[in-house]
Amino acid sequence: MADVDQIRVHEIYESIQGESTFAGLPCTFVRLSRCNLRCRWCDTPQAFEGGTEMSRAAVLEKALSFETPLVELTGGEPLLQEGTIPLLRELCDAGRTVLLETSGERDISLVDPRVHRIMDLKAPGSGESRRNRWENVAHLSSRDEVKIVLADRADYEWAKGVIEEHGLERRVNEVLLSPVWGELDPKDLVKWVLEDDMPVRVQIQMHKVIWDADTQGV
Numbered sequence: 001m002a003d004v005d006q007i008r009v010h011e012i013y014e015s016i017q018g019e020s021t022f023a024g025l026p027c028t029f030v031r032l033s034r035c036n037l038r039c040r041w042c043d044t045p046q047a048f049e050g051g052t053e054m055s056r057a058a059v060l061e062k063a064l065s066f067e068t069p070l071v072e073l074t075g076g077e078p079l080l081q082e083g084t085i086p087l088l089r090e091l092c093d094a095g096r097t098v099l100l101e102t103s104g105e106r107d108i109s110l111v112d113p114r115v116h117r118i119m120d121l122k123a124p125g126s127g128e129s130r131r132n133r134w135e136n137v138a139h140l141s142s143r144d145e146v147k148i149v150l151a152d153r154a155d156y157e158w159a160k161g162v163i164e165e166h167g168l169e170r171r172v173n174e175v176l177l178s179p180v181w182g183e184l185d186p187k188d189l190v191k192w193v194l195e196d197d198m199p200v201r202v203q204i205q206m207h208k209v210i211w212d213a214d215t216q217g218v
């Protein structure tokens with residue numbers, strides 16, 4: 001079978017969306033294996049290796065079987081696999097609202113325009129800031145969201161500069177600032193955002209509040 005017809009999957013499950021402007025909604029998660037980055041605070045290292053090789057048709061069938069209007073492809077980094085682009089299109093064709101979580105290191109321009117892309121920009125505290133593909137910023141649209149995970153004040157200052165330089169809040173539906181769980185106190189982030197009148201949405205990972213932070217498959 002060609003690479004485009006095979007997908008390495010870590011898990012497919014139903015839960016509620018924990019982040020983004022879709023937070024709180026029932027959602028089917030298709031978590032793909034493999035990532036080429038190693039963010040210092042990554043909370044899904046279990047998806048780096050292993051996984052199950054499945055046909056793209058079987059992944060589609062399983063994702064649709066949960067019958068949630070919302071489906072998200074995440075990882076790992078979904079855009080490392082050739083089958084991701086056609087799978088996203090097929091999920092849209094099936095009438096689902098489709099989200100893609102991506103690190104921002106891969107080219108996002110080939111993604112079906114019906115997909116809501118939630119693209120990370122990696123702040124210095126991640127250890128992977130040099131991997132940001134800045135050409136992607138030009139491809140962002142009002143359907144998309146940019147997420148920046150912050151470990152400390154230095155990351156916040158970096159985010160502030162990037163938002164201003166690229167006019168991010170005018171390019172996308174929402175700019176999301178998210179504190180590293182257990183590292184940056186959300187109260188500090190809220191204070192800084194209010195002091196600076198930042199055009200952003202502060203978010204915390206809802207699933208970590210509901211379940212234990214290390215629980216998988218939720």
Ligand code: SF4
Pocket residue numbers: 035036037038039041042043044045075076077103
């Ligand atoms: S890009 Fe995402 S999955 Fe990959 S290391 Fe960073 S946080 Fe983890």
